[in-house]
Amino acid sequence: MELKDKNILLGVTGGIAAYKAPGICSLLSKQGANVKVIMTEAAQKFVSKLTFQTMSRNLVYTDMFEEYPQDAEVAHIQLAKWADIFVIAPASANSIAKFANGIGDNLLSATFLAARSKIMIVPAMNTFMLNNPATKENMQKLRNRGIEVLGTHFDLLACNDVGSGKMLEPEEIVEEIDSLLREKDLAGKNVLVTAGPTIEAIDPVRYLTNHSSGKMGYALAEEAQKRGANVTLISGPTSLSRPKVSKFISVISSLDMYQAVTEHFITADIVVKAAAPADYRPKEYHPQKIKKETGDEFRIELERNPDILKLVAAKKQDQIMVGFAAESENELANAMAKLTGKNLDMIIVNNIKAENAGFQSDTNVVTTIDKHKNMERIGEMPKTQLAKVIWDKIKRTFL
Ligand SMILES: Cc1cc2nc3c(=O)[nH]c(=O)nc-3n(C[C@H](O)[C@H](O)[C@H](O)COP(=O)(O)O)c2cc1C
Incomplete structure (x- = not known):
């Protein structure tokens, strides 16, 4: 997360979703951000000032004409200057109309007029209010000015209508x-990431697979997307929710993954292969469930799946290729062999036996080795943070 020490100004307006805004405040504070809150008069009908004061550990601003003790400058100018980002959540139809039309008749709308930071609007309202041509036009006006206006969820709303308008979750x-807030340092790059395990069917009920959770690959894909890359994520079956990437391709078997990777490899600038595709598949697929009466012993004959990394690396042109190795012994020697044998630019070695590392874990401990044989051990950290460190490294070494 890029939120540590960032100054985040949170505007809260008078919608029922205001009850969720303290949750946003709390998550931001936990990430180390400094949060200041402006509430409209209507917002204070839904949530108390005290709640935000406690969550943000800061004074809450509500009145344009009040003199706030610590601030020499008038509040709407001082707050606008202070903010790295100005987020209005929930944003009511009324306040959105004011923002779109340059009205500054309360502290929130006046601060909006004086803003010089990035601005994000998070609408929340009844479906009919949202779909009203006036609201739609106002939101489009704001988008045209480069302001980030987020979407809403489709659900049963507090007003008992079903439809769009529910605020995104904190x-x-x-x-x-x-x-x-992220620097868009991968803008214009086509990034291909593979993640997760593959599964190889034995019969309609049973299959072979491995412990890969997909967490590392998903974190790398999401991080690249946040930095402005155009990300294609090819994923085997995982229990993770679908991440926000430009293109998500779901595959089942290693053969499916090989096909999808081959298709998307040519247009990629950077390829990160974090998946753990199965090396072998059953030679024969039984279209009917195999009965247990078959006997006390049961043998499955396996055949080799294509070595995706090796086959694709052989077609390499200018692509930067980054592979992962999951090793339980001789990790560095094995990884070095893989780096050269598979024509990679960098290999990232997981020691799957280390504590808090490898499959399923939310954290990881890795060693990176690049093609110039530079080696770096990266200590235990969450996979999301490791994704950031890995992209920084790819950028420093190759871009
Ligand atoms: C119970 C209740 C819930 C409301 N929920 C919303 C809402 O979700 N979105 C919205 O745009 N307006 C909602 N309104 C209407 C706003 O409170 C009203 O337009 C108000 O003037 C907004 O003021 P503000 O933009 O200055 O905060 C609601 C009103 C009431 C009484």
Whole structure:
């Protein structure tokens, strides 16, 4: 996350979703951001000032004409200057109309007029209010001015209508803030990431697979997308929710993954192969469930799947190729052999036996080795943070 020490100004307006805004405040504070809150008069009908004061550990601003003790400058100018990003969540139809039309009749709308930071609007309202041509036009006006106006969820709303208009969840909003604040240093790059395991069917019920969770690959794909890359993620079956990437391709078997990778490899600038495709598949697929009466012993004959990394690396032109190695012994020697044998630019070695590392874990400990044989051990950290470190390294070494 890029939120540590960032100054985030949160505007809260009078919608029922205001009850979720303290959650946004709390998540931001936990990430180390400094949060200041402006509430409209209507917002204070839904949530108290005290709640935000406690969550943000800061004074809450509500009145344009009040003199705030610590601030020498008038509040709307001082707050606009202070902010690295100005987020309005929830944004009511009324406030959106004011923002679109340059009205500054309360502290929030006046601060909006004086803003010089990035701005994000998070609408929340009844479906009919959202679809009203006036609201639609106002939101489009703001988008045309380069302001980030987020979408809404389709759900049963507080007013009992079913439709669009439900505010995004605090976690989603914080992700969007993080993304907007990110330097777009991978803009214009086509990034191909593979993630997760593959599964190889034995019969309609049973299959062979491995422990890969997809977490590392998903984190790398999401990080690249946040930095402005055009990301294609090819994923085997995982239990993770679908990440926000330009293109998501779901595959089942190693053969499917090989086909998808071959198709997308040519247009990629950078390829990160974090998947753990199965090396072998059953030689024979039984179209009917195999009965247990078959006997006490049961043998499955396996055949080799294509070595995706090796086959694709052989077609390499200018692509930067980064591979992963999961090793349980002789990790560095094995990884070095893989780096040269598969024509890679960098290999990232997981020691799957280390504590808090490897498959399923939310954290990882890795060693990176590049083609110039530079080696670096990266200590235990969350996979999301490691993704950031890996992209920084790819950028420094190759771009
Ligand atoms: C119970 C209740 C819920 C409301 N929920 C919303 C809402 O979700 N979105 C919205 O745009 N307006 C909503 N309104 C209407 C706004 O509160 C009203 O337009 C107000 O003037 C907004 O003021 P503000 O933009 O200065 O905060 C609601 C009103 C009430 C009484």
